[in-house]
Amino acid sequence: xxxxxxxxxxxxxxxxxxxxxxxxxxxxxxxxxxxxxxxxxxxxxxxxxxxxxxxxxxxxxxxxxxxxxxxxxxxxxxxxxxxxxxxxxxxxxxxxxxxxxxxxxxxxxxxxxxxxxxxxxxxxxxxxxxxxxxxxxxxxxxxxxxxxxxxxxxxxxxxxxxxxxxxxxxxxxxxxxxxxxxxxxxxxxxxxxxxxxxxxxxxxxxxxxxxxxxxxxxxxxxxxxxxxxxxxxxxxxxxxxxxxxxxxxxxxxxxxxxxxxxxxxxxxxxxxxxxxxxxxxxxxxxxxxxxxxxxxxxxxxxxxxxxxxxxxxxxxxxxxxxxxxxxxxxxxxxxxxxxxxxxxxxxxxxxxxxxxxxxxxxxxxxxxxxxxxxxxxxxxxxxxxxxxxxxxxxxxxxxxxxxxxxxxxxxxxxxxxxxxxxxxxxxxxxxxxxxxxxxxxxxxxxxxxxxxxxxxxxxxxxxxxxxxxxxxxxxxxxx
Numbered sequence: 001x002x003x004x005x006x007x008x009x010x011x012x013x014x015x016x017x018x019x020x021x022x023x024x025x026x027x028x029x030x031x032x033x034x035x036x037x038x039x040x041x042x043x044x045x046x047x048x049x050x051x052x053x054x055x056x057x058x059x060x061x062x063x064x065x066x067x068x069x070x071x072x073x074x075x076x077x078x079x080x081x082x083x084x085x086x087x088x089x090x091x092x093x094x095x096x097x098x099x100x101x102x103x104x105x106x107x108x109x110x111x112x113x114x115x116x117x118x119x120x121x122x123x124x125x126x127x128x129x130x131x132x133x134x135x136x137x138x139x140x141x142x143x144x145x146x147x148x149x150x151x152x153x154x155x156x157x158x159x160x161x162x163x164x165x166x167x168x169x170x171x172x173x174x175x176x177x178x179x180x181x182x183x184x185x186x187x188x189x190x191x192x193x194x195x196x197x198x199x200x201x202x203x204x205x206x207x208x209x210x211x212x213x214x215x216x217x218x219x220x221x222x223x224x225x226x227x228x229x230x231x232x233x234x235x236x237x238x239x240x241x242x243x244x245x246x247x248x249x250x251x252x253x254x255x256x257x258x259x260x261x262x263x264x265x266x267x268x269x270x271x272x273x274x275x276x277x278x279x280x281x282x283x284x285x286x287x288x289x290x291x292x293x294x295x296x297x298x299x300x301x302x303x304x305x306x307x308x309x310x311x312x313x314x315x316x317x318x319x320x321x322x323x324x325x326x327x328x329x330x331x332x333x334x335x336x337x338x339x340x341x342x343x344x345x346x347x348x349x350x351x352x353x354x355x356x357x358x359x360x361x362x363x364x365x366x367x368x369x370x371x372x373x374x375x376x377x378x379x380x381x382x383x384x385x386x387x388x389x390x391x392x393x394x395x396x397x398x399x400x401x402x403x404x405x406x407x408x409x410x411x412x413x414x415x416x417x418x419x420x421x422x423x424x425x426x427x428x429x430x431x432x433x434x435x436x437x438x439x440x441x442x443x444x445x446x447x448x449x450x451x452x453x454x455x456x457x458x459x460x461x462x463x464x465x466x467x468x469x470x471x472x473x474x475x476x477x478x479x
Contacts, residue, residue: 001083003031003179005038005199008045009192013038017201019176022089022319022353023309031175034198039167039208045193046138046165047214055191056135056163059114065188066110066160072184073103080180084149085310087174089319089353090273092311102153102181105435105451109157116162116456125478126471132463135163136240137216139459140209142230144221145171145321146276148178154435154450155219155242156195162459164217165194167209172201173321213237217459220244221278223373224399224444231447242448242458244440246373247278247401250394251430252384252416253294254407255287262406262428263297264304266379269404269430271305271317271357275377279402279439281430283370285393288383295361295381299344302357302379307350319353320376326353329376333358336369336378347377365396373399387412391419400442404430423449 002015013032021028049055055062073080077099084095118132139159143152148171159166170178182197198205209215210233219242220230227245234241251266253259269281286294310318320326330349337343340360347358357377362370370380384390394403404426405416417425423440426432433439438452448458471477 001029001176001180003029003176003199005032005034005042006179006182006195006197007038007042007193008196013199017172017199019087019173020322021086022322023086023311023351025323025352028086029176031172031179031199034200035202035204036208038198039205039212042167042196042198043138043209043212043214045196046167049191049193050135050138050165053191055165055194059116059163061189062160062163063110063113065185065190066106066113066157068188069185069190070103070106070110072187073099073106073181076180076184077103080149080177082311083180084174084177085318087177088145088148088273088310089321090310091315091318092313094273095310098147098149101433101435102149105150105153106157108435109161112158112453112456113161116460118462126469128467128469130465130467132465133456133460134463136459136461137164138214139164139166139217139219140215141166141168142206142209142218142220142222143168143170143174143178145173146273146278148174149181151221152178152181154455155221158450158455159217159219159459160195162456164459167196167198167215169198169200169206169209172199175199207233210234211237215239217242219450219458227446240458242450243446244278244401244448244450245444245446246399247441247445248282248371248373248397248399249279249402249404249430250283250285250397251281251404251406252390252394252420253284253286253290254405254409254412255289256408257290257406259290259293260297263294264301265430266298267301267305267357268316270379271302271377272431274317274320274355275357276321276375277431278373279424279431279433281379281404282373283380283382283394285382285384285390287390288385291381291383295344298379298381299359302345302359305357307354307356317356317377319351320355321353323353326355326376329374329378330355332369332374333376333378336360336374339367340369344381365393371397387416391416395419395421398444401445402426402439402441404428
């Protein structure tokens with residue numbers, strides 16, 4: 001599998017950069033290296049389709065294209081899942097679930113493509129105010145490597161449904177998967193240049209997309225540090241930004257919970273994609289009266305997860321994205337273990353990029369490993385006495401992406417969920433994500449929302465058209 005660039009409907013450029021299987025360190029294909037020239041060509045192609053064709057006004061065509069894309073992706077489910085595991089390292093069951101979720105989401109936005117609704121008011125007699133929600137323009141989509149299928153779709157599908165055109169800049173680590181998904185557009189009536197792909201290992205393409213005044217929207221999923229840089233670089237053009245950034249998800253566990261039953265669920269929530277998911281469970285905050293049981297059961301649950309090649313169906317935790325990342329995460333975890341009050345389970349490094357889970361217990365929520373997002377299989381255990389303390393500790397972070405509350409008391413669950421400063425709060429569950437339900441963060445976890453109907457707001461503008469039509473003859477104005 002090789003991946004050239006895809007610009008104005010043509011596959012161009014010579015693949016020369018290896019894509020590496022993190023489980024083995026071996027090359028599984030090559031992709032073309034791009035830069036500012038390719039970015040400019042892709043922007044021009046997307047700009048032409050948006051400005052010079054009826055793509056943005058033809059909702060039925062956009063729906064047909066999205067439905068045909070979903071159908072084409074559906075025929076490639078298993079090959080795409082295998083390619084995702086080979087490029088990303090995640091367990092094959094997770095890859096299959098991700099591809100299925102991506103296809104479902106394309107179909108969801110196909111359904112919405114013909115319902116980009118506005119509204120009409122008569123603010124004074126004879127004056128008609130029409131509010132249209134129309135496509136924002138050319139969208140740059142910068143895709144991360146951790147969930148490259150669904151995180152491509154949750155930006156690209158609503159962008160196309162709304163009538164935007166797009167340039168996709170994939171993560172270098174998962175470029176082959178992104179290219180394979182976009183190649184399925186060849187089985188649709190997508191206009192040439194409505195979607196473009198520019199690959200790179202560096203940052204020149206991304207920087208050009210963010211800075212260009214011919215790009216109207218940037219949709220990015222990734223770290224808060226990078227998100228802040230994008231916001232600064234985009235300021236001159238005042239483009240719309242859709243940013244889902246970092247998280248430090250806290251699971252608040254009350255004393256009435258069945259600890260033995262939920263500990264294995266928390267362990268899997270913490271190690272999804274080997275801990276490389278922004279909504280992964282990072283902090284387990286348990287009521288002090290149950291901490292001894294949580295220590296025992298969560299340690300056992302994490303230790304029982306099988307680490308190995310993602311392509312093996314029995315694997316629970318696959319490889320991290322690459323060897324250098326695994327090195328850095330392991331070093332950070334070592335620092336955390338050196339300063340934690342108690343190390344309950346110390347993960348081990350093995351192979352090219354494998355890392356088993358680590359669990360530490362600590363009393364100070366201000367320590368670096370309770371505050372910073374550590375993108376790997378690392379979990380902290382903390383305690384609280386009262387509801388007020390639980391809320392205070394859970395909210396003591398710059399992030400606000402997601403959290404969960406675990407209790408059999410329905411009123412308390414809702415009460416705590418309302419008090420937590422997070423874009424998503426699950427009750428007696430974690431990492432439950434739907435195409436239909438908006439996700440996004442408070443504070444430094446991002447701007448805007450993806451998934452759901454409100455994702456269309458990230459790719460549309462509201463236009464007010466006001467017409468003084470007057471009142472019929474014979475009708476007397478009252479003032």
